[in-house]
Amino acid sequence: MAVVLVVDDDRSARELMKTVLGYAGHQVHEAHDGAEALLLVHQSMPALVIVDLLMPKMDGMEFVRRLRRHSATAAIPVVFYTASYLESQAQHLARLCGVTHFISKPAEPEQIFSVVNAALGERDVLPQRPASSADQQDYLAGLTAALSRKAAHVIPRLEALIALGLRLASEKDPHRLLLGFCEAARKIVGAKISIVAIRHDGDSTQRFTFTSGLAPTLEQQLSPGFWDSEVHRQVRASRQPRRLDSLPPELPLPAGLGPLHCLLCAPILSPQRAYGWLTLLESTNHVAFDAEDEVLAHILAAQVGRIYENGSLYAEIKRYAERLEVEVAQRKQSQDEIERLNRDLECRIQQRTAELVDLNKELEAFGYTVSHELRAPLRAVVGYSTMALNSEGERLSDESRRCLKSVVESGLRMNRMVDDLLQFSRKGRQALHIVEVDMHSLVREIWDELIHETNAATRLELARIDRAPADRAMIREVWMNLLSNAVKYSRNAAQPQVAVSSEAIGGMTRYCVSDNGAGFSAEHASRLFRVFERLHTHSEFEGTGVGLAIVERIVGRHGGRVWAESQPGQGARFTFTLPHRQSEPCS
Template sequence: MSDAGTVLIVDDDYLITELIRVYLEAEGYCISIASSGEEAVEAAPAVMPDIVLLDMNLQGINGIECLSLLQPMDCMCGVPILFLSGVSDPGTRLDALRHGAVDFITKPFKKDELTIKVGNHIKLKQLYDQVVQRNKELDILTWQLQAKIAEHEATEVKLLAERKKLGTILEMLPLGVWLIGPGGEILECNTKSEEIWGGFSLGQHEVASAYKAWWPDTGQRIGPRDWAGYRAVANDEVILFEQVDIEGPDGIRRSTLNSAVPLHDAWGKVSGAILVNEDITVLKTIQNELRELNATLESKVAERTAELERSNQEFEAFGYSVAHELRAPLRHIHGFAQLLVNNGYCDDEETRQQVEAIIIESVRMEGLMENLYDYARVGHTDIAMELVDMDNLASAAFSELVGRGDYGEPAFYKPVLPPCIGDRKSLSRVWHNLVENALKYSTASGYPVVTVSSARKTGFIEYSISDNGIGFDPAYADKLFKVFQRLHSGKRYTGTGIGLAIVKRIVDRHGGGVSAEGKPGAGATFRFTIPENSADL
């Protein structure tokens, strides 16, 4: 589209249309030509003309009929239509104007008349378009202004509701809330503030100097400039949970916690402060009572702990004595029962089976007593701390146990283990019990595999031993290291249920910890940690 405008010429006279085209293109207009009314109606939406020059006497639909079809079209809104005609009859002109034509050009026409009329009407069309655009913009601005006004009104209503809600909340708070002005003066406060201060009237106490207060740690009187609210305004300072003892008009002293936060205007200047205080008189009374109760309770706990320690020591000593004293009678029972079998005193099969059962149970009880004796002895024997070769202890335990011939030919995988500081003898027992446990529960797999490894943790060395045995239900992992706790049948797997408890007791005495993880049928892993201390000794 040309900046000068687009002209749609509708005329079935080729010479006339060419003449008009030459005249108007010379003026910079963009020209589109339709040789019939039907063609003009079809072309108008694509051409989007700024003016239409329409011959009245067209073949087919005439000029007036074409005008009637063009005018309702959206693309023709405000577009001037000038009639071209060789008829100068005033009635014909009036009829054309009555149907919506804006002007009339009589054939033959002069160039100046044509170009001036076209130019004037296009300018009017452009002015019309500007007015329409401005009206649209004005409508948009009006709508936006109305929306802003509605938004502003809604905001005002919301602010009023929020202010009312805030006022309700402030009155319901169990805290005193104060509004401090830019000079440190008190502007507003809620009802709880008056209660905390013994029912004062704000109108009589707008300045801080009217209030009596003391620092609780020194008993020094608080001056007007020492109040948290004043300091928040004067120093742009945030004060949190400052304890102050006060005395209101009722003469009663109370303990309070004060907090103050400065308020700033749009330019960042301090415009006031919010002060919050809480009456903690009851809380302090309860704290003092609790402090006295705690002191009493600590004393009782210390006494009870000492009693429990004495009871545990006595119980362990008793267990130690029982295990020691029962070993000899059990050996005698075992020995005499064995003599009965060896010397032929068991004449019948039933008697022999009964005596053999005595031998088996006496052996089991001897093992149980031996383990109980060891368990009790672990808690009483002093440990000698030294640098211990854990790699050698693990290998020795495996070799000694496999050498008995009870576990077939298991595979043993072990990288070099780091040493640690501990008691060599008791740590040797740890390895013995853990390796024996791994071999015992993995022999049924057909090809038992035992894997030992280590890892450095923060402040500790962790040693672990894994097997491919029957595993265990992880829900019962916490029972494994307790005395007499077994997760598998004693008929199929020998043992007393004390071996892992001994492991835990030895590791505990070294300041470490034990853990286990496993799944039924998927093997198990046992871990224990020893503090690093001076492992690089």
């Protein structure tokens, strides 16, 4: 592999050449101008020098002239590396300088390999005599004139490109965007007429059509066949530009246009879809459109396609935002109406609640009064019936004694019901005094009392019971009612037993009392918590039917709830919950 020196003031050009030649195994040195290159030549003696023609300080021609002065470096082959639009001039300069090879910018790697290999194969061939100063000066004058003509053509294009770029960067309206692009594309590429058409997928006709350089009367004469011609369909479908040196005879154009000789059509597209096409008719320099024009038109159309897509999305988002604003306003109006109705409903609920509270208070007062007033006549009935039995019982018939005993028993039962009703009424009015209650000790205390009073043989299974904040006196009545019921309804079992347990669930503690007694039908469970509701007869199990109603009222005031589960003959399970923390007492 050979040592190659690359001389170019463009760093990116040097990097490209270094990458390509390095891939082939060559050792590449770099210089940014001719003066630096001469020093490197004497240091490294490269097998080949690739030099740019136009550079500051010392150009390629002067570098070759000085390289040939010294016998040690005179035979080093040189390749000119220059822009493609100076190709013919570069060839002439190469011949004047005794350089036989050149590479045009930009170049494909295959072209670079081919030229470098050819130049390295001629290392031992002596170069031609360098051109004289007079020849060089004459040709440089011609080259300067050519560059001036090129600048006169390129500068207006650059100005139009800059103006279009500024417009594309700020324009969001698709209509104004395409209208400006149609005119700018005609000036940038250099065409007499430019035509833009946009049709989205699913559209039956063109969504947008614009022309530049075409009189309005002639624009109106463009037939539908023109917009859907074969050329335009191919460009849109293939997403590639087409350049025609002569117009196809089937392309329908207005007769007043005069003779047109060439056409250039590029697709307006984004990475996702093709939206339409840009058509340029008749080049302004009186020759056919070239490959440079085709590339430029393709780039411009692709650029505007992306911006058009963004602008269309922006317009769609803007319309959606406007609809959304209307919808938000409507929802705000509906929300205001809902809030007004809720306020009215809340006021009505508060009013009805106050009325219900007053009514409940009146009912409780009425129940308390009635219950209190019933106690005196009940005591009289029971008392006089008992006295009659004690004093006159021997003279009464068996039937009369039985009737009086029934009156006494009924009176006593009625008295217990009145007492329970008074107690139930008081539970709704009594204030709560919340403390931390040791439920385990409380259950054990109540159970010992029950067993002592009833002499029951019931066995208690007592797990560790969690503490809870509650009114101790009231919660004691809850446990008393539930445990006494469990003992009462399980006394006929072969081995009566009661189980008490607790568990924490969420922010609540759940307490359970279960027995293996008579049980009841589950469909009647809700009736148990109503006042005076009983599922068993008095002859089966004594009671007034108020105890569980008291349980529900107390648990409810603590913020919990109570329920029952059972099946006939399979025992019963009563469960109630209490919150871990008590806030405002429930009334």
